[in-house]
Amino acid sequence: xxxxxxxxxxxxxxxxxxxxxxxxxxxxxxxxxxxxxxxxxxxxxxxxxxxxxxxxxxxxxxxxxxxxxxxxxxxxxxxxxxxxxxxxxxxxxxxxxxxxxxxxxxxxxxxxxxxxxxxxxxxxxxxxxxxxxxxxxxxxxxxxxxxxxxxxxx
Numbered sequence: 719x720x721x722x723x724x725x726x727x728x729x730x731x732x733x734x735x736x737x738x739x740x741x742x743x744x745x746x747x748x749x750x751x752x753x754x755x756x757x758x759x760x761x762x763x764x765x766x767x768x769x770x771x772x773x774x775x776x777x778x779x780x781x782x783x784x785x786x787x788x789x790x791x792x793x794x795x796x797x798x799x800x801x802x803x804x805x806x807x808x809x810x811x812x813x814x815x816x817x818x819x820x821x822x823x824x825x826x827x828x829x830x831x832x833x834x835x836x837x838x839x840x841x842x843x844x845x846x847x848x849x850x851x852x853x854x855x856x857x858x859x860x861x862x863x864x865x866x867x868x869x870x871x872x
Contacts, residue, residue: 760837
């Protein structure tokens with residue numbers, strides 16, 4: 719009887735652990751999880767980055783993560799004709815401007831679960847991203863429309 723209870727309990731633990739793993743993501747799904755949220759606020763950086771498991775491969779904290787305050791369809795449209803493709807960089811620039819939340823790490827070198835961020839709302843931003851198959855797959859940077867290409871901030 720004890721063996722049966724142990725085996726049953728053990729199988730439940732294993733099932734729980736397996737169900738907690740994130741299913742295989744496409745590059746677009748990863749981009750969306752890490753960078754798109756229409757209702758995000760600057761005060762939510764710590765919670766959102768933790769809940770979405772946004773870390774470097776070695777489990778250290780990302781120095782910066784940017785959330786685009788928009789619905790996914792509007793962000794996807796940049797890759798589907800509403801953006802300007804740059805052949806030199808291979809990146810696509812939004813022609814519309816966006817509001818974003820930029821989350822910056824407070825303590826360099828911190829590791830999960832000690833990632834603490836300061837969030838800032840920025841408005842009127844051009845978004846620069848890599849598109850594949852007409853879908854965004856990498857957030858590169860943002861800048862104000864008044865900044866020239868030579869002075870863009872990474």
